Amino acid sequence: MSWSRVFVARLSGVGVFDPSGDQLGRFRDAVTTLRVGRPPRVVGVVVEMQHRHRIFVPMGRLTSLEPDAIVLSSGTVNMKRFERRTHELLVLAELLDRSVTVRDSGETATVVDVGMEQNRVRDWEITRLAVRAGGRLPRRRGQLSQVAWNEVTGIGLTEPAQGTDALVSMLSDLRPADVASALQDMPDKRRLEIANALDDERLADVLQELPEDDQVSLLQSLEDERAADILEA
Template sequence: MTMGSRVYLARLAALPVFDPNGDRVGRVRDAVIRLRTTNRPPQVVGLVAEMALRRRIFLPIGRVTSMDAEAVVLSTGMLNLRRFEKRQNELLVLEEVLDRRVTVEPEDRQGDGQVGTVVDLAMELNRNNEWLITRVAVREHTGRLARRGHTYQVDYDRIRGLVGPTDTQGTSNLVALLEQMRPADMANALQDLPDARRNEVAAAFSDRTLADVLEELPEHDQVDILVHLNRERAADVLERMDPDDAADLLAELPKTEQSVLLDLMEPEEAAPVRQLMKYNPGTAGSVMTSEPVILTPDATVAEALARIREPELSPVVAAQVFVARAPSATPSGKYLGMVHFQRLLREPPSSMLGGIVDNDIDPLRPETNLTEITRRMATYDLVAMPVVDGTFRLVGAVTVDDVLDHSLPRDWRDRDAHDDEPAANLWGTRQTPGAAS
């Protein structure tokens, strides 16, 4: 895809945006089209880019000098950093047009037409230097569950129903685009959708994906999405969340609903969540993960390295191995110490963990408060600390992301809570669609 006669808008999603100096501005999150009178095709007026701190800004299409499969490049570094707000008669392509059910008129304009779903929109540059929607990629509806309809392209003027009630909009293509993003970016994109659309798209994710995304959303959005799922599905999603995140989410629900969902979860998945919910808020017990990497002292360095390479482990959990007597699940046998992954890389693969364990840092207790946890982690430059009970059994580990999550304001994930924050380096203003850039 190059800056030329035709550009497909859905393919721009998540591409990095650079200024003329090669400095990264953000990532493309959507494209803005302006509806026009009569049957004239919509005009693409700009892109929506996401910058640091999840701020979405408007990039006028006239300031884009190139678009290809790797990046979008701007002609200037002067940007309006005000948060993007959609104007009247504007639509967001990925959010509001993708997956919409439409009717494709026959070429001779006779007959009822073919029903299909919008997969992508193509824009082209006309002689007036305007980017107009000229082609629509549509997947046909076959009426057969076992057969996926083929995808084809038609001229824009043959499409009917591109703008209409949201109940004609599906989710499959938007979900496919979102699943290419990191969970935090997916969560951010969901916050931009209307509540009903957000819940519909979230429900279309797999259990694993939805679990990852919920962990990145503000609490009120987590609760709203969860309560719109049927209870069996909600329990399945909770099972795939980290136990500490599942416990935090359940704590936002009424007691009766907590009990119902915990009972629907598999007993072995619900057990650590129940245990975490017993600890007082703001303590090590309430913020720790109950599933750190635990191995016995007779395990080898090679076994430890294989364990921390498992892709489902987060970087902070995989940064160290905790060594304890059997059993190796929490609550473990007697805690012996920990081995950082850098130490593992320096030791022979056949070495046993019991011989290289670091035990000169006192572990935390479940009742240790966040202030003390933060002080000790900063003192020893640690990304995780063990938590032991009164009999010195390992019951979990507090990681640096746990501490940050619970030290920041409760609404830190909610972009709307920070809309009034000043935008630094503000240049220019958003132009009226169609004006010269």
């Protein structure tokens, strides 16, 4: 298995292959758990198979993790649909755009990517964060920089209103069906934040790809005027 650091956002949509080179699906996210005083541990990846079926693959099943391809140890996978557990976080869906505070300077920054690598016992951990200093408005944004996970605070805190720029940008290249699948894996709060960040036409296309119950739930969460605009789009 590769020991080099990998930034998770760069893996979005990368093909996942069996040892023979046959493609099984595509990478959609990584699953992590927070730990007190230790780097967050990455326990597995979310792989999208045919028909938008998303499954969980433990990190121990990966034999190669590179920016252009992910290879599994075998072509046999557990086809149970992925469901996020309460103590788990989705790296792309939940950590991108999160506000953190740099310990040394006290400056606020926004997470735009997350770097992970193996430790000595071959567990994968989040070790670096790519952050943008300053506010979220484009005219106020600072330059990108990298910091160690323990050089910031706030990575494990849920914000009242988390930003959406980095995640929406990453989702912009996906088909509406793929965005709908991503929304289904998100907690309700994050799902609504992303929905509010999409324009009316894009959100209308995405809604059509959601199950009817999820369509109704999301529309009810929107402001009445916005929901009416979506239905007319």
